[in-house]
Structures are given as C-alpha cells and as structure tokens.
Amino acid sequence: MTDPSGTVPDPLRRPRGPGVSTPSVVVVGGGFAGVHTARTLERLLPPGAADLTLVSATDHLCYSPLLPEVAAGRLDPRRIAVPLRARLRRTRVLQATVETVDFDRRTLTFAAGGCPLEPLRWDRLALTTGSVTRVLPTPGVETYGLGLKALVEAQYVHDHVLRQMELADATSDQGERRARLTFVVVGAGYTGTETAAQLQHMTTSQLDRFPRLSPGDVRWVLVDLAPRVLPELGPRLGRAAMRVIRSRGMDVRLGTTVAEITHDGVLFSDGTRLATRTVLWTVGVTPPALVARLGLPVARGRLVVDEQLRLRDGVWAAGDTAAARDPYSDAGRDYPPTAQHAQRQGVTIGRNIAADLGHGSPRPYRRRDLGLVADLGGAAAVARPLGLPLTGLTAKVVTKGYHLYALPAAANRLRVAADWAVNLVSRPIAAQLGLVDPTAARLPREQGALSVTR
Ligand SMILES: Cc1cc2nc3c(=O)[nH]c(=O)nc-3n(C[C@H](O)[C@H](O)[C@H](O)COP(=O)(O)OP(=O)(O)OC[C@H]3O[C@@H](n4cnc5c(N)ncnc54)[C@H](O)[C@@H]3O)c2cc1C
Structure with missing residues (x-):
C-alpha cells in the first residue's frame, strides 16, 4: 500500500497524536558506539520524539586504550571510567545485562544483579555490545x-x-x-x-x-x-x-x-x-555470547550490517559487534574493531535511527582510519x-x-x-x-x- 505521495509507509513509523505512544529506542551497550548513538539521538530528536533507553552491563564507558596504563599502575582505574549518567541527559540508563532479543515481538529480556526484569519493548534497537577477549581452545x-x-x-x-x-x-x-x-x-x-x-x-x-x-x-x-x-x-x-x-x-x-x-x-x-x-x-x-545467540548472519562472529549499519528492519549495530565493509580497504576487509570506528559508527546509527523516525536523512558509514x-x-x-x-x-x-x-x-x-x-x-x-x-x-x-x- 502506498500513501498519496507514492512512498511505501514504514510499518515501524508510528503515527503521532493523542493516544499514540511515543516510539521507544533502546541502545544495548554503553561503550564508545552506544554512548555516541544515544548522544546523537539526544541531539537530533526533539524532546518527546522518542523514549530513549540505554541498557549496559556497566555504569560507565571504559576508555580501553588506557587499560595498559591502569595495569601498570600509572593511572587510577576511575580515571578512564566515564559515568554514563554524566554523559547522557535525556536517556534512561539501565545497568543490566541483556540476555535475549525477540525480533518478532520487538522485546528484549535482561537481568540486573542476577535477577530477571520485566521485558523491555523497543521500536528501534541499536546493538553496540562491543567485544570480549577471544579464547582459543588452548588447554589451560x-x-x-x-x-x-x-x-x-x-x-x-x-x-x-x-x-x-x-x-x-x-x-x-x-x-x-x-x-x-x-x-x-x-x-x-x-x-x-x-x-x-x-x-x-x-x-x-x-x-x-x-x-x-x-x-x-x-x-x-x-x-x-x-x-x-x-x-x-x-x-x-x-x-x-x-x-x-x-x-x-x-x-x-x-x-x-x-x-x-x-x-x-x-x-x-x-x-x-x-x-x-x-x-x-x-x-x-570476539563479540560477546549474546551476539551468537541472536542467530543472525555473522562474519568472524560480528553481525553483518549494510553500509548504513542496519542489521534488519528497525535494528542497527555498530562498533566491535558489527561487521561493516570498509570501502577503502583494497582487500575488501571489514572495519577493524577500534574505538575510533566504534565512536563514529555510533554517531552514524544515531543519525540513521533519527532519520528512520522522520528526523533527517540516513547516511552510509564511510570513514578512513585515523x-x-x-x-x-x-x-x-x-x-x-x-x-x-x-x-x-x-x-x-x-x-x-x-x-x-x-x-x-x-x-x-x-x-x-x-x-x-x-x-x-x-x-x-x-x-x-x-x-x-x-x-x-x-x-x-x-x-x-x-x-x-x-
Ligand atoms: C587494551 C586495549 C587497548 C586498545 N587501544 C585502542 C586504541 O589505541 N585505539 C583504538 O581505536 N581502539 C583501541 N582499542 C579497541 C577499543 O577499545 C574498542 O574497539 C572499543 O572499545 C569498541 O567500542 P564498542 O562500543 O564497540 O564496545 P565497548 O567499548 O567494549 O562497549 C561495549 C559495551 O557493551 C556492554 N555490553 C556487552 N554485552 C552486553 C549485554 N549483553 N547487555 C548489556 N550490556 C552489554 C559492555 O558492558 C560495554 O559497556 C583497545 C582495546 C583494548 C582492550
């Protein structure tokens, strides 16, 4: 079905008005990509345009490039922990671990302190769960x-x-x-x-x-x-x-x-x-276990996204969790899992989610390595x-x-x-x-x- 302007209506874009609920945007992961997604949404969406929630296992963004200095005792650990609540103004922050994502029902389940909480509904979802150390089958x-x-x-x-x-x-x-x-x-x-x-x-x-x-x-x-x-x-x-x-x-x-x-x-x-x-x-x-449980196409464990970092309808992924083709790579590689790309990809998916909600237009992610x-x-x-x-x-x-x-x-x-x-x-x-x-x-x-x- 098309509207009078000839465009196909997006089933996800809800009509606004009395009695119509505000769309819910949920960002999973509070690292470089997640924080920049949420901050971009805060910047681009007018107040009341969407309910913003960020669910993250930790209450801070860890500036991991300085972890070796913490290990060497040259920096106190708190120096590189950026509190999420200090960076986000309009986003509800939930410190919890997401356990499952139901793409048909548009819900996710999560637990805090080991206790399961009420499933959370989303209309747009950003998966920015980063990565964990890769463990090879080496004995011990x-x-x-x-x-x-x-x-x-x-x-x-x-x-x-x-x-x-x-x-x-x-x-x-x-x-x-x-x-x-x-x-x-x-x-x-x-x-x-x-x-x-x-x-x-x-x-x-x-x-x-x-x-x-x-x-x-x-x-x-x-x-x-x-x-x-x-x-x-x-x-x-x-x-x-x-x-x-x-x-x-x-x-x-x-x-x-x-x-x-x-x-x-x-x-x-x-x-x-x-x-x-x-x-x-x-x-x-390698991405955390949740990513493998989603059952979506992966490349080296990372979720395969298109050039707008979209995973499927209403769902985007960015950072270490996402495998996006680097158009500048002669070997046809994906962008490497680095903070600089995670941060800029976060901005891109924030922009693209806002566009999907009718604010601005979507953009591909094309960035050179710094x-x-x-x-x-x-x-x-x-x-x-x-x-x-x-x-x-x-x-x-x-x-x-x-x-x-x-x-x-x-x-x-x-x-x-x-x-x-x-x-x-x-x-x-x-x-x-x-x-x-x-x-x-x-x-x-x-x-x-x-x-x-x-
Ligand atoms: C020692 C070290 C040095 C590095 N040096 C550099 C460097 O010099 N330059 C550079 O560009 N990059 C560097 N990196 C890489 C960089 O840190 C990562 O690429 C970057 O952190 C990726 O950002 P991200 O947002 O994808 O993931 P992260 O920053 O890892 O954030 C992921 C977030 O998701 C949360 N999360 C995960 N699973 C769940 C779940 N199920 N439910 C809720 N929350 C969840 C995590 O708690 C975390 O908050 C370094 C990494 C390390 C470890």
Missing part, C-alpha cells in the same frame, strides 16, 4: 590466562604482578623466584605489546624496592604466531617498537604460540617450556596519525595528546592529565588493593560464534 587458557579487556582485569593484573614480586622476594628457592618473575604475554598486537612494555617498565622501576631481587631475575616474554609485533601499525613501526622492547631485555618470540598453560608454566609450540605463574592472554577479540598509537612506557611510543609514522618523543606527545582528545569527558581528561603530570616527578604508587575477586577477572567462558557466514 580459561583457568590460568589473564585478560586485559575490562577495568577489573587491568586492576587484577596490576595486583597480580606486584604480588609475584612480593612472593619472589619472600622465597629462597631460586627456581620458584625465577618462575614468579617470569611473565608471559600471548599476542603482540597493540594490547599485548603495550601491556608487556608498560608492565615490564613497572617491574624494572620497582626493583630497587626489593633488594633481594636482581634485574636478571625478571623476565618478560612476548609471544605471537605472526612474524612481527604491532602489525596494526605497519612493518616500520613494528620494527621500531621491537627495537625498544628488545633493548629493555624483552624476550620476543615470533612465529610461536602457546600450546598449553598449566598452574606452573607454559608449553610453547616449538616444544620449549617455561616456568611461570603469569600468562596474559591478548590474542584478539591511525593508531602505542605507548611503550617510559619515553617510548610509536604512532601513525593519519598515516604519518612517528617514533620517540614526538610519538609520545602525539599518543598522550590523542588520548586526551579522544577521552569522552572533560572530568576524566583533567584527571588523566593530572596523573601524567604527577608521574613525571613522582613514581606511580605501587600497591596491591586486592579489591578484585579473581573470578571477576577470569576470561569469558562463553564466546560468540567465530564462523564466517556472511
């Missing part, structure tokens, strides 16, 4: 691997590494001491490389407070199956980063992976073993802003400046800048707070589908 990884994808994990890693130094100091068994001071990081992408570099810097700079330990006792090992570190930043910067970390004594093992992790060590794919109590697992990300930065601790960094390769102090300044610019709240920016300024004149406070329940820092057991069914 779920039991002994430590992730670095959330604040609790970063805080746990910080405490754990300091604890190993204390335990190494306390023992007189040389083998035990060596194992406690051997730290293995699996995955040499930006998460693994930055974390290994920054934590190695932390352990080295704390050594003078442990007179019984010597620099030769501490060993950091970075392992990856790939032939180089930091592949996201290209071969030249990968080599520059490698020079920095190797000059500090990092044992970098490329073309190698971990075949098994046990309570007292790791077995590498080349057959060698190493006694250790610490394995940081940073081999990539580049990446990697802080290697101390005075070292590598960066590729807008394709320009930088190393040394210039890269360091660009890296710090980029994070201050990209942090989505002035209050957080100010505090991060203050911490960095203090770090220049005083060593970060190294203390285990023991606030994290070890089970909360475990790698996710339930994973999304990894199959390619585009």
Whole structure:
C-alpha cells in the first residue's frame, strides 16, 4: 500500500497524536558506539520524539586504550571510567545485562544483579555490545590466562604482578623466584605489546624496592604466531617498537604460540617450556555470547550490517559487534574493531535511527582510519596519525595528546592529565588493593560464534 505521495509507509513509523505512544529506542551497550548513538539521538530528536533507553552491563564507558596504563599502575582505574549518567541527559540508563532479543515481538529480556526484569519493548534497537577477549581452545587458557579487556582485569593484573614480586622476594628457592618473575604475554598486537612494555617498565622501576631481587631475575616474554609485533601499525613501526622492547631485555618470540598453560608454566609450540605463574592472554577479540545467540548472519562472529549499519528492519549495530565493509580497504576487509570506528559508527546509527523516525536523512558509514598509537612506557611510543609514522618523543606527545582528545569527558581528561603530570616527578604508587575477586577477572567462558557466514 502506498500513501498519496507514492512512498511505501514504514510499518515501524508510528503515527503521532493523542493516544499514540511515543516510539521507544533502546541502545544495548554503553561503550564508545552506544554512548555516541544515544548522544546523537539526544541531539537530533526533539524532546518527546522518542523514549530513549540505554541498557549496559556497566555504569560507565571504559576508555580501553588506557587499560595498559591502569595495569601498570600509572593511572587510577576511575580515571578512564566515564559515568554514563554524566554523559547522557535525556536517556534512561539501565545497568543490566541483556540476555535475549525477540525480533518478532520487538522485546528484549535482561537481568540486573542476577535477577530477571520485566521485558523491555523497543521500536528501534541499536546493538553496540562491543567485544570480549577471544579464547582459543588452548588447554589451560580459561583457568590460568589473564585478560586485559575490562577495568577489573587491568586492576587484577596490576595486583597480580606486584604480588609475584612480593612472593619472589619472600622465597629462597631460586627456581620458584625465577618462575614468579617470569611473565608471559600471548599476542603482540597493540594490547599485548603495550601491556608487556608498560608492565615490564613497572617491574624494572620497582626493583630497587626489593633488594633481594636482581634485574636478571625478571623476565618478560612476548609471544605471537605472526612474524612481527604491532602489525596494526605497519612493518616500520613494528620494527621500531621491537627495537625498544628488545633493548629493555624483552624476550620476543615470533612465529610461536602457546600450546598449553598449566598452574606452573607454559608449553610453547616449538616444544620449549617455561616456568611461570603469569600468562596474559591478548590474542584478539570476539563479540560477546549474546551476539551468537541472536542467530543472525555473522562474519568472524560480528553481525553483518549494510553500509548504513542496519542489521534488519528497525535494528542497527555498530562498533566491535558489527561487521561493516570498509570501502577503502583494497582487500575488501571489514572495519577493524577500534574505538575510533566504534565512536563514529555510533554517531552514524544515531543519525540513521533519527532519520528512520522522520528526523533527517540516513547516511552510509564511510570513514578512513585515523591511525593508531602505542605507548611503550617510559619515553617510548610509536604512532601513525593519519598515516604519518612517528617514533620517540614526538610519538609520545602525539599518543598522550590523542588520548586526551579522544577521552569522552572533560572530568576524566583533567584527571588523566593530572596523573601524567604527577608521574613525571613522582613514581606511580605501587600497591596491591586486592579489591578484585579473581573470578571477576577470569576470561569469558562463553564466546560468540567465530564462523564466517556472511
Ligand atoms: C587494551 C586495549 C587497548 C586498545 N587501544 C585502542 C586504541 O589505541 N585505539 C583504538 O581505536 N581502539 C583501541 N582499542 C579497541 C577499543 O577499545 C574498542 O574497539 C572499543 O572499545 C569498541 O567500542 P564498542 O562500543 O564497540 O564496545 P565497548 O567499548 O567494549 O562497549 C561495549 C559495551 O557493551 C556492554 N555490553 C556487552 N554485552 C552486553 C549485554 N549483553 N547487555 C548489556 N550490556 C552489554 C559492555 O558492558 C560495554 O559497556 C583497545 C582495546 C583494548 C582492550
């Protein structure tokens, strides 16, 4: 059926007027994509045009690019937690975990504090559930691997590494001491490389407070199956980063992976073993289990969306959860799972949902990569802003400046800048707070589908 103007009426667009309810827009996930979706809707929709709700498992956006600094004790965890309620004015914020989405009935079910709540109705839905650490079927990884994808994990890693130094100091068994001071990081992408570099810097700079330990006792090992570190930043910067970390004594093992992790060590794919109590697992990300449960087409676990980031009628997805083709990629790749794309995709789906409700017109998502930065601790960094390769102090300044610019709240920016300024004149406070329940820092057991069914 067409209206007099010849257009097909959208069954989702409800008529407005007395007795007609306001459309409900629900955003699932309060990360980069979700917050920018909700903020764009707040900006584009006149008051009363829609009921806006954001459901997120956490009450804050975690600025994950600075997680390695939290793990290294250079930033207090709250510095990079941006409260959702401070960023959103007209959106109802619900701290809860979405468990199922019913596309026919247009409802979703969710639970808060383990208790199921009344199903929530939606007319337009934005899925921005981000990603979780990818867990491979390597024996022992779920039991002994430590992730670095959330604040609790970063805080746990910080405490754990300091604890190993204390335990190494306390023992007189040389083998035990060596194992406690051997730290293995699996995955040499930006998460693994930055974390290994920054934590190695932390352990080295704390050594003078442990007179019984010597620099030769501490060993950091970075392992990856790939032939180089930091592949996201290209071969030249990968080599520059490698020079920095190797000059500090990092044992970098490329073309190698971990075949098994046990309570007292790791077995590498080349057959060698190493006694250790610490394995940081940073081999990539995959969408959370909810995404696999939706039963929709996925590519490498991510929901396949069209160029307007639409998943199906009335439903959009953005950020790490969504697989959108990058029109600028010669190899026909999807956009990489990065904060810069999640944030800009959030704006796009906010705009497209508003357009679907009759405010503005929809747009495709076509954005070029702005580049990446990697802080290697101390005075070292590598960066590729807008394709320009930088190393040394210039890269360091660009890296710090980029994070201050990209942090989505002035209050957080100010505090991060203050911490960095203090770090220049005083060593970060190294203390285990023991606030994290070890089970909360475990790698996710339930994973999304990894199959390619585009
Ligand atoms: C250590 C580290 C360093 C990084 N460095 C960089 C960098 O330098 N530059 C860069 O561009 N990117 C970087 N990234 C990647 C970047 O952080 C992610 O791409 C970005 O966070 C993705 O944003 P998102 O909104 O898709 O997901 P997220 O920011 O992860 O947000 C997802 C949200 O969804 C919520 N959620 C998930 N499932 C549910 C559910 N079922 N119910 C309710 N809520 C749910 C989560 O709690 C979370 O709030 C880094 C990541 C890490 C881990």
